[in-house]
Amino acid sequence: MSDDKEAYPAHPQNATEDDLPAVLxxxxxxxxxxxRQHSLTKIQAIKENKWGLVWCMYMFFLCITWGYDGLAGAIVISIAQFRRDYGTPYNGDWVIDANWQLGFQAATSFGLIFGAFASGLAINRYGxxxxxxxAFLLSIAGAFLQYFAKDLAMFFGGKILTGIPMGAFTTAAPPxxxxxxxxxxxxxxxxGMNFSIVLGQLLGYAVMRESTSTxxxxxxxxxxFAxxxxxxxxxxxxxxxxPESPYWLVAHGREDKARHNLAKLHDSSYDLDGHLAEIHDSLGRQNQDNEAQGSFAECFNSDNWKRTLVAAGMFFxxxxxxxxxxxGYMSYYFQLAGMAADVSFDTTVGLAGVMVxxxxxxxxxxxxxxxxxxxxYGSIILSITLFLIAILSLIKASGAIWAQVVFMAVWSFCYQATLGAVAWPITAEAATTRLRAPTQAIATMVNGLSGCIWSFSLPYAINPDEGNxxxxxxxxxxxxxxxxxxxxxxxxxxxxNRTYIEIDELWSRKIPARKFKTTSLITVTNDKAEEAGNTEVEHVH
Known part of the structure; x- marks a missing residue:
């Protein structure tokens, strides 16, 4: 037992039923x-888990690749030499047919959605x-097809292949x-997952700037592509x-390997038994007879559909x-405001840095x-900013365009500081431990599908010859x-500040989302050795 036990009164004076702590x-x-996890400071946590965090940075690298790959296949259309090599002449310039442009977007979106679904299944089974x-072998092959493409059809195939790893990376890394x-x-x-994606995009802009100037x-x-x-x-x-996650290893009956990985990532004083016990408890909390990782179908059962909705909803x-x-259209607005094309591109790159x-x-x-x-709060601020941009678009004065540009820059910073960053921890923490991989896959598919819908509809809504x-x-x-x-x-x-066991307990008790923060949980141990009724209070959160 822990030396720092703290009893909690069963019925605090003047407490209502809602104020009473739930027993975990x-x-x-x-x-x-x-x-101990609750008692660690940030510095202590970093020191104690430094090697595990190093491998988290490896996963960040996957997302940097995601950001770069996604951008590289999209912005090459803006490079004049690419349009000369693959486009057709039009009014003294070279253009890529609009149907092919939509096809490239569809190829990436299809690859991302398929990659998320396939990797969700594969991670559950193979790790x-x-x-x-x-995923990286497909990325290499996709880059090869785009690098050596003889025509747009070959380039299209490369886009599909590089899209699949994007879905795989964002399914594997956050959980x-x-x-x-x-x-x-x-x-x-x-x-940090989103930071890595934005950093990858910034690197893509930098490589493009250097290659086109050289x-x-x-x-x-x-x-x-190279x-x-x-x-x-x-x-x-x-x-x-x-090192595979100990959660995955325990779920697949490989506790010895999980213990080995944890020992390798921590010093000799680390509480291996406690960590493994916490993993067992987390995996078995919804189904005590089955700690194995769950299926896509389980994500939509009566116990989990709302958690899946939260995870996928954040990406929507x-x-x-x-x-x-x-x-996508910021550079266009810069040029409307009077910037030269090359200056507007450099300004867009600078704003990408602001987003980082x-x-x-x-x-x-x-x-x-x-x-x-x-x-x-981030959604409220972003909504207000968008309404201001829309109102400014109704004003015909030339200064109104510059005002729109300023608010677009404000939006870019606020988006990355709020929704861009927070969707990832919400999605990762929404699912129960057994369903984390398939839930992340579903969220990634929703991300790809909703992003695809907006990307396809925007040109028709915005262009002067369409919705205008x-x-x-x-x-x-x-x-x-x-x-x-x-x-x-x-x-x-x-x-x-909620452990996965605590999050599961709050969901299972059907605590309203707005009351998660204020609901107290009193942790009570009830080991097999204490089955005779010797139950002890550990601590309260």
């Missing part, structure tokens, strides 16, 4: 481990290491990071040493807040304001996001 029953080793290996990171910094580590032949765009081989090479060098909300429009900084700020927001607070909405499209994004605030208020719980 667990084993003594698990309770001891969780109590993350073989999935990461196959792994959330399982390996200590409680006190779990939110910041999970939010070369005048097909190397202006082929360098973009760089992807470098990412894959670095990742594959370290992959043989990759990300896309509904307008990143495809603001980020915004995401770093988000690491602190998810811990200071919590997951729920960051998502809710221009900046008025922000009314749609702002209104949609305002409705999403209601979803967040009623369905997204506060999981900051």
């Amino acid at each position: 029953e667990t084993s003594s080793p698990a309770a001891r481990f969780e109590h 993350r290491q073989p999935v990461i290996l196959v 792994y990071a959330s399982e390996m990171a200590p409680l006190v910094i779990r939110g910041s580590v999970s939010a 070369y005048t032949d097909d190397r202006t765009y082929k360098v973009m 760089t992807q081989w470098g990412f894959a090479g670095v990742a594959l060098i370290f992959l043989p040493f990759f 909300i990300q896309n509904a807040s307008g990143p495809a429009w603001v980020v 900084v915004g995401n770093i700020v988000g690491w602190f927001f998810v811990d200071y304001f919590g997951r729920r607070g960051t998502a809710l 909405l221009g900046g008025k499209i922000a009314f749609i994004f702002g209104g949609t996001l305002a409705a999403c605030c209601i979803f967040i208020f009623f369905l997204v719980p506060e999981t900051k």
Whole structure:
């Protein structure tokens, strides 16, 4: 038993029924481990888990690759030499047929959705290491097809192949990071996934800027694809040493390997027994007879559908807040404001850097304001910003365009500091431990599908020869996001400083999302050795 026991009165004076703490029953080793997790400072947690965090950084690298790959295949269309090599002449310039452009977007989206689904199944059965290996092999093959493409059909095939790893990476990385990171910094580590994606995009812009200023032949765009081989090479060098998550190992009956991995990642004083007991408890909390990882179907049963909705809903909300429009069309608005094309591109790159900084700020927001607070307040601020952009689009004065640009920059920073960062920890923490991989896969598929819908519809809504909405499209994004605030208020719980066992207990008791933060849990040990009724109170959260 822990030396620092704390009794909690069964019925505090003047307390209502809702104020009473819920009892969380667990084993003594698990309770001891969780109590220590709650007591660690951030510095202590980093020191104690430094090697596990190193492998979280490896997963960050996968997401950097995701960001770079996703951008590389998209922005090459803006390179003049690429249009000359693969396009057709039009009014003194070269253009890529609009149907092919939509096809490239569809190829990436299909690859991402298929990759998420397939990797969700494969991770449950084989673990993350073989999935990461196959994903990088596909990335190498996809980059090869794009580099040596003889026509747009071959380039299209390459886009599908590079899209599949994008789905695999975002299915494998966030749950792994959330399982390996200590409680006190779990939110910041999970939010780092989005930072890595944005950093990858920034690197893509930098490579494009350098290649177009250095070369005048097909190397202006082929360098973009060749760089992807470098990412894959670095990742594959370290992959043989990759330690699988102890949660996955225990779920597959490999407790000795889980103990070995934990011992290798920590010093001799680490509480291995407590950590393994906590994993067993977390895996068996919903189904005590089955600790194996669950299926896609289980994500939609009566116990889990709401948790799946929260996880997938956060990625839908990300896309509904307008990143495809603001980020994708910002350079266009810069040029409307009078910037030269090359200056507008450099300014866009600079704003990508601002977005990276915004995401770093988000690491602190998810811990200071919590997951729920960051998502809710961030959505409100972004919705107001979008309505301001839309109102400014109704004003014909030339200065109104510059004002739109300024608010787009404000949106970019606020998005990365709030929704961009917080969706990842919310998604990773929403699912029960057994269903974390399939739930993340479902969320990734929703991300790809909703992003695809916006990407396909935006040109028709905005272009002067179609819907001609221009900046008025922000009314749609702002209104949609305002409705999403209601979803967040009623369905997204506060999981900051909650262990996975505690989160499961709150969900199983059907505690309203808005009351997760204020609900006390009293941890009670009830080991087999204490079955005669010798139950002891450990601590209260």
